[in-house]
Amino acid sequence: MKQEATCEQELIAIRDSLEILGGKWKLRIMRHLNNHITETNTFKKIQREVEGISAKMLSKELQDLETNLLITRTVMNTRPITVNYAITEYGKSVFPVTETLVQWGLNHRQKIK
């Protein structure tokens, strides 16, 4: 359902989107969780596979993503206890947006060559 908004509201909405989509790590983490959706994605596994991210940064980003309902954090009843991070259906809603950004960016590079 297309929502009408004033100019100011639109600019705030864009800023909201960019806060989530524009960061260096959030998108990589969501893309990683989406690509490995059938696996158990623990903190250590994500940190190992999302190249270059520090434990501190990963912890903060996972917290942000969870607060924004884009991923879930589930404590598994295993010994020792493991915690699984998974992308939510809502979390997958970012990919059409990022795809638009990718196509515009790729096209722009060609244009200004």
Next chain:
Amino acid sequence: MKQEATCEQELIAIRDSLEILGGKWKLRIMRHLNNHITETNTFKKIQREVEGISAKMLSKELQDLETNLLITRTVMNTRPITVNYAITEYGKSVFPVTETLVQWGLNHRQKIK
């Protein structure tokens, strides 16, 4: 035409898009030029109507937008000389992208209320 890209290229493409779409002023200036497309948009007029932007910032942003082929700068043969800024057809290609960001952002606000 949808372009295929590696993960790294996609992230670079997103960063390219955000460099242009993510800034505080570029989008407002392009939106303003698009809304006033039938008028002569001089530097002074744009600065007056894009609330809060300084002359120095406007000058830099107009330069960036021109370099990125999103607007044109035309010296008018008037006395005194006037310079007209106009959005290009290519410049209008940002609006479907920003519309996607607006809708996602508006929807996100509802979601996390």
